[in-house]
Amino acid sequence: MCGIVGYTGGRAALDVVLDGLERLEYRGYDSAGITVQAAGGLATGKRAGKLVNLRKALADDPLPEAAVGIGHTRWATHGGPTDLNAHPHLDDDRRVAVVHNGIIENFAALRSELAARGHVLRSETDTEVVAHLLGEVFAGDLAEAMRVVCRRLEGAFTLVAVHADQPGVVVGARRNSPLVVGRGAGENFLASDVAAFIAFTREAVELGQDQVVELRADGVSVTDFQGRPAVVREYHVDWDASAAEKGGYDYFMLKEIAEQPKAVADTLLGRIGTDGQLTMGELALELGPVEKVVIVACGTAYHAGAIAKYAIEHWTRLPCEVEVASEFRYRDPILDRRTLVIAISQSGETMDTLMALRHAREQGAKVLAICNTNGSTIPRESDAVLYTHAGPEVAVASTKAFLTQLVACYLIALHLGQVRGTAPDPAGLVGQLCAAPAQVGRVLHTMEPVRALARSLADAHAVLFLGRHVGYPVALEGALKLKELAYMHAEGFAAGELKHGPIALIEDGLPVIVVVPSPRGHSVLHEKIVSNIQEIRARGARTIVIAEEGDHAVAPYADHLIRIPATHGLLQPLVATVPLQVFACELATAKGHEVDQPRNLAKSVTVE
Known part of the structure; x- marks a missing residue:
C-alpha cells in the first residue's frame, strides 16, 4: 500500500x-x-x-x-x-x-x-x-x-x-x-x-x-x-503526466467525478461495432461450458460486482455469486472448470482479490479480470482481462473506476447472454449503454442543489441509505463514500429489511437517502419503496429521494428530490451513483476534511 x-x-x-x-x-x-x-x-x-x-x-x-x-x-x-x-x-x-x-x-x-x-x-x-x-x-x-x-x-x-x-x-x-x-x-x-x-x-x-x-x-x-x-x-x-494532475480542480476527486462521462465512453470504445453489435475480442475464453459465475472483489469493486449479479443472472440465466475477496478462499468455495470467476480490481494489485484469484485457478476455474491498470498482477495471472480505460485515479475514494467497472460488468453480462442466446433485446441494451456517457454528463450538470444540500448537513451525525434491486448496492456504495470521506456513521440497507430492525434507527431529522427504482420496469418494487419512504417520513426522517425524471409518485414524500435520467432499470446505477459521489465529496469538504487522502486509507490495498 x-x-x-x-x-x-x-x-x-x-x-x-x-x-x-x-x-x-x-x-x-x-x-x-x-x-x-x-x-x-x-x-x-x-x-x-x-x-x-x-x-x-x-x-x-x-x-x-x-x-x-x-x-x-x-x-x-x-x-x-x-x-x-x-x-x-x-x-x-x-x-x-x-x-x-x-x-x-x-x-x-x-x-x-x-x-x-x-x-x-x-x-x-x-x-x-x-x-x-x-x-x-x-x-x-x-x-x-x-x-x-x-x-x-x-x-x-x-x-x-x-x-x-x-x-x-x-x-x-x-x-x-x-x-x-x-x-x-x-x-x-x-x-x-x-x-x-x-x-x-x-x-x-x-x-x-x-x-x-x-x-x-x-x-x-x-x-x-x-x-x-x-x-x-x-x-x-x-x-501522460497531465492525466495525473488536478487540471484546475481543487481535488483529484472532483476532477475524477467530472471525467466520468469520458471514462465510461472510453470503456465502451472499441467494444461496440458500427452495427451496434458487441465486439469483445479480449474475452478469448470458452464460455459455452460455464455453469456458474462467481465475482470476487473488495470495497467499491465489490459493490460493482453486487450490481453485476443482477444483470448476469437476468441476461444469462446463470447463477451468480458475489464474494468479499478477503473471505473467499477461507470458506472452501465450490469451484470447478465450469465456473467463471470474475475478479474486479482498479489497481490490479489488491492482495485479497489476488489471493482469491489464485485459489480459483487452483480449483480449475477460469478467471476473467476487470482492471484499470495495464501490466498489473491480477490481469497477468488471469485467463483474460477486460481493461476499463478509466485513466489514472488518484483520489483514494473511487468514482470513475466504479462506473467503468460497472460498464465492464454490463459488457461481460451481455456477451455471456449473447453466447448463451438468453439476452433479451441485446441491440436495445447496447444502445442504452451507448447513451450512458451523455446521461452521466446530464447528471453532473444538475448537481448544485446536491452540493447545497450536503453543505446544509455538515452537522448531521449519521445518514442512512435505502435501495431495492440494483439500488441496494448503490445505497451501500453511497454509504461507503460517506464513511471514507466524511468520517461519519453511514449505513446502506435493503429497503425491504427496514421493518426487520433498521427502522429503529429513524429519529426526527435523520437524513435518509432513498434510491428509487424505475416505475416502468419495476412497478411493484417502486410501489413498495414509496411505502418505505412514507414509513420513515412518518417517523421524522428527512427524506432525500433519487428518482428518475417523470416519476411523480415519489414527489409528495420527498423533502429533497434529486432527478436522474430515465434508463433501463439494470443500468440505473450508472446515473444514480453520481449524486452520491458528489454528496459525499461536498459534505466532507464542508466538514473540513482532506478529500483526496482520507485518514487511515490508501488507494491500493496490497497487503492482506
Whole structure:
C-alpha cells in the first residue's frame, strides 16, 4: 500500500524522487523518506506525516547532490507513523538503505537472529531486518545480495535498495506486491505505480513474480530469485503526466467525478461495432461450458460486482455469486472448470482479490479480470482481462473506476447472454449503454442543489441509505463514500429489511437517502419503496429521494428530490451513483476534511 520510487540517471535524484513520491502519496501518507547515493556515502531524510513535512525538513537541512536515490511514502503496518519507523531503513554501518511495501511475515524470527548476532535494530518495522540482512551478505553485488535475502523472506513484499559501495545501481525485488520499471534515455526508474515516472517516460517494463531487477543509468537486467535471466514484457503507458494532475480542480476527486462521462465512453470504445453489435475480442475464453459465475472483489469493486449479479443472472440465466475477496478462499468455495470467476480490481494489485484469484485457478476455474491498470498482477495471472480505460485515479475514494467497472460488468453480462442466446433485446441494451456517457454528463450538470444540500448537513451525525434491486448496492456504495470521506456513521440497507430492525434507527431529522427504482420496469418494487419512504417520513426522517425524471409518485414524500435520467432499470446505477459521489465529496469538504487522502486509507490495498 506504500509508494516506492527509485532512480538512477543524469538528473538530480532528489527532485525526481520527491516528484514521484508526490504522485504516489495517495498510496500512503503516514510518513515519507528518501535516501540518495552521494560521493561520501548514503544520505537520508525522513519525517512522519505527509510529504510536505519531509520537504520542509529537506529545505532546512538539504541532502547532497546525487544522481541515484530511493524514496517512500508509508501506510503503516508494523510500528506507528513516527520518524524512526519511516523508510528508508539502513543497516548498522549505514551502507545499505531499503524501502519496502508489503508484510514480511517471518520478520520476528529474522529479527531475533540478527539481534543474537549483535545487530542493533532501532525501529518497530519488519523492513529494517532486510537492510541488516543485505548488509551482512553484500559482497560487492547488491542484486545477488537481494536474491539471497529474498529467498529467506516469507510474505508479500516489494523491496528497493541502494548500497554506498555500488555506485549508480538501484536494485528492486517483488513478490505479490507491485513494482514496475520505467525506461528512459540514459536513466531508469523503479516505482510501485507508473504515475511516479510518467513525467519522464511512458515506456515501462512489467516485473513478474519473484524477480529481482538491477537498474543502472544505461540498462536494466532482470533475474528470478535464483539468478536465472527472466523474460519481461515492455509496454507503453497510454496516458501522460497531465492525466495525473488536478487540471484546475481543487481535488483529484472532483476532477475524477467530472471525467466520468469520458471514462465510461472510453470503456465502451472499441467494444461496440458500427452495427451496434458487441465486439469483445479480449474475452478469448470458452464460455459455452460455464455453469456458474462467481465475482470476487473488495470495497467499491465489490459493490460493482453486487450490481453485476443482477444483470448476469437476468441476461444469462446463470447463477451468480458475489464474494468479499478477503473471505473467499477461507470458506472452501465450490469451484470447478465450469465456473467463471470474475475478479474486479482498479489497481490490479489488491492482495485479497489476488489471493482469491489464485485459489480459483487452483480449483480449475477460469478467471476473467476487470482492471484499470495495464501490466498489473491480477490481469497477468488471469485467463483474460477486460481493461476499463478509466485513466489514472488518484483520489483514494473511487468514482470513475466504479462506473467503468460497472460498464465492464454490463459488457461481460451481455456477451455471456449473447453466447448463451438468453439476452433479451441485446441491440436495445447496447444502445442504452451507448447513451450512458451523455446521461452521466446530464447528471453532473444538475448537481448544485446536491452540493447545497450536503453543505446544509455538515452537522448531521449519521445518514442512512435505502435501495431495492440494483439500488441496494448503490445505497451501500453511497454509504461507503460517506464513511471514507466524511468520517461519519453511514449505513446502506435493503429497503425491504427496514421493518426487520433498521427502522429503529429513524429519529426526527435523520437524513435518509432513498434510491428509487424505475416505475416502468419495476412497478411493484417502486410501489413498495414509496411505502418505505412514507414509513420513515412518518417517523421524522428527512427524506432525500433519487428518482428518475417523470416519476411523480415519489414527489409528495420527498423533502429533497434529486432527478436522474430515465434508463433501463439494470443500468440505473450508472446515473444514480453520481449524486452520491458528489454528496459525499461536498459534505466532507464542508466538514473540513482532506478529500483526496482520507485518514487511515490508501488507494491500493496490497497487503492482506
